[in-house]
Amino acid sequence: MTASMNIEAPETAPRARDRFERMHAAIRNRICLLDYAPGTRLSEEALAAEYGVSRTPLRRVLGRLEGEGLLQSVHGVGTFVTDVEIGELIQTYQLRLELAELTGKLSAVAPDEALWQDFRALSARSKAMIDAPDPRRFAQLNMDFFLALLRLTANEPLKDICERLYFQTTRIWLKSVFASRIDLADEVDIFDREVHDILRALEIGDLHAAALIQRAHISMSFERMRRNA
Amino acid sequence: MTASMNIEAPETAPRARDRFERMHAAIRNRICLLDYAPGTRLSEEALAAEYGVSRTPLRRVLGRLEGEGLLQSVHGVGTFVTDVEIGELIQTYQLRLELAELTGKLSAVAPDEALWQDFRALSARSKAMIDAPDPRRFAQLNMDFFLALLRLTANEPLKDICERLYFQTTRIWLKSVFASRIDLADEVDIFDREVHDILRALEIGDLHAAALIQRAHISMSFERMRRNA
DNA sequence: GTTTCTTCTGTTGTGTACAACATAATTGAC
DNA sequence: GTCAATTATGTTGTACACAACAGAAGAAAC
DSSP: OHHHHHHTOOTTOOHHHHHHHHHHHHHHHHHHTTSSOTTOEEOHHHHHHHTTSOHHHHHHHHHHHHHTTSEEEETTTEEEEOOOOHHHHHHHHHHHHHHHHHHHHSSBOOOOHHHHHHHHHHHHHHHHHHHSOOHHHHHHHHHHHHHHHHTTBOOHHHHHHHHHHHHHHHHHHHHHHHHOHHHHHHHHHHHHHHHHHHHHHHHHTOHHHHHHHHHHHHHHHHHHHHHHO | OHHHHHHTOOTTOOHHHHHHHHHHHHHHHHHHTTSSOTTOEEOHHHHHHHTTSOHHHHHHHHHHHHHTTSEEEETTTEEEEOOOOHHHHHHHHHHHHHHHHHHHHSSBOOOOHHHHHHHHHHHHHHHHHHHSOOHHHHHHHHHHHHHHHHTTBOOHHHHHHHHHHHHHHHHHHHHHHHHOHHHHHHHHHHHHHHHHHHHHHHHHTOHHHHHHHHHHHHHHHHHHHHHHO
């Protein structure tokens, strides 16, 4: 029965669209996890070669990333990872605070069993990170936890916007954290407490409280960043 | 003095980027003003010919519009103007309500003289529209007024998001209004009252009240649309 | 030595031919 | 006549060659 399903399931997977999505996600993660730091110049030809395609489909991906504010192409010069000046960063964080609260107020859904499992795994990763802090893995964990929390929001447009703003600003915050090795351990500690607090609120079933805790942590992490910079 | 400024101002206008922006705005307006109704198939070749370019730069524009949720390309079939199903529409409007209130609460700026002039012109256009209702011109007026109001918001990311959501949903609302000729006159009346009320709030200097009025009108227009559909 | 102009180099942007794909039309078997 | 397979047609997606462009390096004038 399951076999017959697998046999009959090419599932209308358009090869082109799938490849686009994979390249897009890959390059976006590299930017947001600081593999490509702000200001870095990307080589269209090198990236195209890496993915075994010509410049044309790659440029389509870069165009999308430019629309999302992560890249900027200049004719005859290059394609650069964008940086965010402090003024816009402040505005974005103010907005993220309000939106974080909205996610709790506006149509939030209780986590299902699959999400609970993911949360437990994330909690374990967070605890393990305390003994062995690592910048890159911390960045990945932070992103995974954020995306997991986002699954509590039923409002799709709001979800998209929060994701967009996260990808836009987190790399700047990460850059500030990674600047000094000492502070990383502190940030890991603080993050673990945030995970713990939010999961406890979720266990009680208080989604609004969870959102408020997240909001508070976004605000505080932004404050720490401003003082470091 | 002003002459010398004009002489020395080629102003680093990259021909390619400028052309991209113009094509993007033009096609976006056609979609949002219902020249291209939801479900319409766009011809890449015809559009490219219209703007005197090849498919390559045009496809870049279409790709951006796809990223903004206004188009969807399917390999071997065509590029179609997206429609919005009722479920997502409800979510988007709920979100727009909250964001409208945010624009008043979060860093709003008083209008300058240029904006006042634009508001007066918009008010006049609104009054004139009552005697001679016209679907296309009403759509344009509605958009212009929305964009003018948006200039009161200092928070750039919030501004971008509101604009994005407006472009995403208004065409659906317009489609509903245009469906019956009778209701257009009513909508024009209601719109004129909205303009009047908001401008009065602005004259007093109460930006928050203006945002609340706008919020109320968004909510009511959405209710009217649901009942018509 | 300084400045200006020219040339060179590497990048993004564009035009064009063709491949991949989906669908409608046609053909053929029965 | 019906249904299947096949062909035909029109679309988006891709590859590649070249144009447009910006900046650096170098040459020439003084």
